[in-house]
Amino acid sequence: MRRREFVTLIGGAAAAWPLVTRAQTVRQRPLIGLLQVQSLAGSARYTSEFLRGMAELGYVEGRDIDLERRYAAGDLNRLPVLANELVKLKPDVILTSTTLAHVNGLHCRAIRCLHRSM
DSSP states (O other): OHHHHHHHHHHHHHHHHHHHHHHSOOOSSOEEEEEESSOTTTTHHHHHHHHHHHHHTTOOBTTTBEEEEEEOTTOGGGHHHHHHHHHHTOOSEEEESSHHHHHHHTTSOOSOEEEOOO
């Protein structure tokens, strides 16, 4: 009797395995988290230059890479919360525009942070 139960359990798990793996979402493109101290308007030049540089290297947003942006709009107290939001998305890298944003970003459990000063 135990052998029959075991075989049934293994057979059921093997049959369900393809359904479980199909349900997992696989990200198609690398995700870059962008953490900005400024507002959307205030960091437009920085973001457009970053995207231009990536395009020169052959990486186009929406085709080769995805960007997830967070803006503190000058409120430095929001940086740790915004950084944690980005970390929960599990980006491949988090890019910050200032040293202060970078330092606050390290308080969260980011895997990798890339820093670029303006």
